[in-house]
Amino acid sequence: MSPDHLAPVKTAKQPVRFRAVGFNPRANPLAAWGSFVVLIILWQIGCSTGFISELAMPSPVAVAKSLWQLIVSGDLWVHLAASGQRLAVGWVLGTVAGLAVGFLVGMFSWARSPGVALVSALFPIPKIALLPLFIIWFGIGEPSKFATIGFGVFFPTVINTFGAVDNVARNLIRMGQSFDMSTWSIVRKIILPGALPTILSGFRISSSIAIILLVAAEMIGAQYGIGALILSAGSLYQTDQLIAGVVVLSVFGLAISWLLGRLDKWLLGWR
Amino acid sequence: MRLEISGVCHRYDQVEALRDINLTIEPGEIVALIGPSGCGKSTLLSIIGGLLKPSEGKISASGAVPDGCLNPLTYVFQDFALLPWRTVAGNISLVLEDHKLSKAERAARIDEVLEQTGLADFRNAFPKQLSGGMKQRVGIARALAVRPAVLLMDEPLSALDAQTRILLLDEFSALFARTGMTAVYVTHNLNEAVRLAHRVVALRRRPGTIKEIHTIDVPIDQRREGDPLIVAHETALWELIRDEAIAADKELENVA
Numbered sequence: 001m002s003p004d005h006l007a008p009v010k011t012a013k014q015p016v017r018f019r020a021v022g023f024n025p026r027a028n029p030l031a032a033w034g035s036f037v038v039l040i041i042l043w044q045i046g047c048s049t050g051f052i053s054e055l056a057m058p059s060p061v062a063v064a065k066s067l068w069q070l071i072v073s074g075d076l077w078v079h080l081a082a083s084g085q086r087l088a089v090g091w092v093l094g095t096v097a098g099l100a101v102g103f104l105v106g107m108f109s110w111a112r113s114p115g116v117a118l119v120s121a122l123f124p125i126p127k128i129a130l131l132p133l134f135i136i137w138f139g140i141g142e143p144s145k146f147a148t149i150g151f152g153v154f155f156p157t158v159i160n161t162f163g164a165v166d167n168v169a170r171n172l173i174r175m176g177q178s179f180d181m182s183t184w185s186i187v188r189k190i191i192l193p194g195a196l197p198t199i200l201s202g203f204r205i206s207s208s209i210a211i212i213l214l215v216a217a218e219m220i221g222a223q224y225g226i227g228a229l230i231l232s233a234g235s236l237y238q239t240d241q242l243i244a245g246v247v248v249l250s251v252f253g254l255a256i257s258w259l260l261g262r263l264d265k266w267l268l269g270w271r
Numbered sequence: 272m273r274l275e276i277s278g279v280c281h282r283y284d285q286v287e288a289l290r291d292i293n294l295t296i297e298p299g300e301i302v303a304l305i306g307p308s309g310c311g312k313s314t315l316l317s318i319i320g321g322l323l324k325p326s327e328g329k330i331s332a333s334g335a336v337p338d339g340c341l342n343p344l345t346y347v348f349q350d351f352a353l354l355p356w357r358t359v360a361g362n363i364s365l366v367l368e369d370h371k372l373s374k375a376e377r378a379a380r381i382d383e384v385l386e387q388t389g390l391a392d393f394r395n396a397f398p399k400q401l402s403g404g405m406k407q408r409v410g411i412a413r414a415l416a417v418r419p420a421v422l423l424m425d426e427p428l429s430a431l432d433a434q435t436r437i438l439l440l441d442e443f444s445a446l447f448a449r450t451g452m453t454a455v456y457v458t459h460n461l462n463e464a465v466r467l468a469h470r471v472v473a474l475r476r477r478p479g480t481i482k483e484i485h486t487i488d489v490p491i492d493q494r495r496e497g498d499p500l501i502v503a504h505e506t507a508l509w510e511l512i513r514d515e516a517i518a519a520d521k522e523l524e525n526v527a
Contacts, residue, residue, distance in 0.1 A: 180342055185369050
């Protein structure tokens with residue numbers, strides 16, 4: 001006689017429930033675009049019904065009109081060209097210098113501690129606070145804006161780059177040494193490609209920093225540029241033009257991110 | 272090439288990893304280093320090839336190297352150490368590019384070792400596309416491309432599944448028998464040691480010292496899986512290191 005709880009229980013056959021549900025978000029490009037469309041439609045409805053006052057927020061139609069005006073008058077291209085040039089020169093200067101210093105800090109003991117100390121001390125300074133200084137050093141024109149963007153990009157690039165170099169698999173470097181590869185070959189063929197994925201993802205951060213500093217610098221002293229456009233529209237309470245400027249910035253940022261995505265695909269095809 | 276290990280000691284901070292190792296590896300000889308984890312066998316292999324500076328003692332090499340030898344002491348790594356951004360052929364090319372070889376010579380060497388290791392059809396594949404066994408074949412091909420005098424193999428089969436291990440073990444044994452290669456082979460797998468080595472060096476742990484050198488005088492290409500003679504050698508080796516293995520198993524990490 002066996003106790004009850006040991007007796008075989010006879011019940012109907014039941015399927016085992018699938019339990020590993022969720023925690024696996026997937027991309028849906030349609031929903032991505034759809035979210036923009038829905039937002040703009042709601043915004044327009046809000047403006048048309050008077051729920052959102054015209055003063056607080058111009059309607060999408062007004063913004064589109066203002067954008068169109070900027071395009072046909074040709075002003076947009078003047079502003080875009082000025083901003084694009086500042087961004088490109090400033091970002092390239094900061095990135096090249098940052099990569100060079102980052103590699104030194106990542107590879108050599110003599111550069112490591114001084115480099116890390118200086119970068120840690122100077123990185124948190126908002127570069128825009130130094131703009132007056134840059135104007136004294138480099139003049140009121142373009143060079144001071146290049147410097148603001150360049151310095152802003154430089155520090156995060158150094159930090160990201162030496163982290164990237166640190167994280168290159170040591171076993172690969174040892175392999176290179178065990179085959180008597182020259183230091184230069186190891187840097188070029190093992191460390192550089194090994195650090196590249198992290199360096200490229202750092203570009204996304206440094207390019208957003210560059211855009212923020214670009215607008216800030218242009219708001220302080222520039223005749224042309226998206227930042228100048230937004231500032232002048234704001235001071236006249238032309239909110240439709242202000243929002244148009246912001247839309248241009250957002251598209252600008254998206255375009256850069258798309259370009260970096262292409263660069264990723266091209267350089268990191270092996271992943 | 273003859274390798275002489277004389278009076279090698281090594282310490283990591285407080286821990287004495289190796290004490291007074293003396294060993295000579297004769298040309299054409301396969302020497303296996305066995306022992307439980309923590310006995311310093313991988314440390315010793317790194318010292319032999321000049322990747323680690325011993326606290327005391329030295330390694331000297333003497334004798335002829337093969338024709339066209341570019342890197343006398345060449346490693347095969349447990350984790351393969353392949354560049355993921357280079358193809359199979361590119362990974363082999365990597366170790367030839369720093370040497371004065373004409374393009375044609377380099378291409379010829381790559382073709383030759385790919386042929387030898389059965390990788391000819393995989394030359395344009397990237398490492399991530401390959402199975403573990405294929406990755407290690409690339410590691411072997413890369414090592415052979417520099418025509419080494421001594422192969423230094425650091426647990427080359429430890430990262431592979433059991434079936435692949437059997438396949439590669441046969442290939443290694445054929446390679447050693449065919450080429451008369453000199454090699455130092457680190458493993459914790461006694462079966463690999465008795466299949467491949469002329470002499471098996473059993474290490475004791477903490478500090479790592481040579482416990483016994485066990486000679487197996489059956490020609491390598493005549494050793495078969497399950498052959499009673501080979502099994503007897505394997506059993507003898509297990510008796511030799513059993514206590515060490517038990518001690519290693521019970522030890523806490525970082526307790527010197």
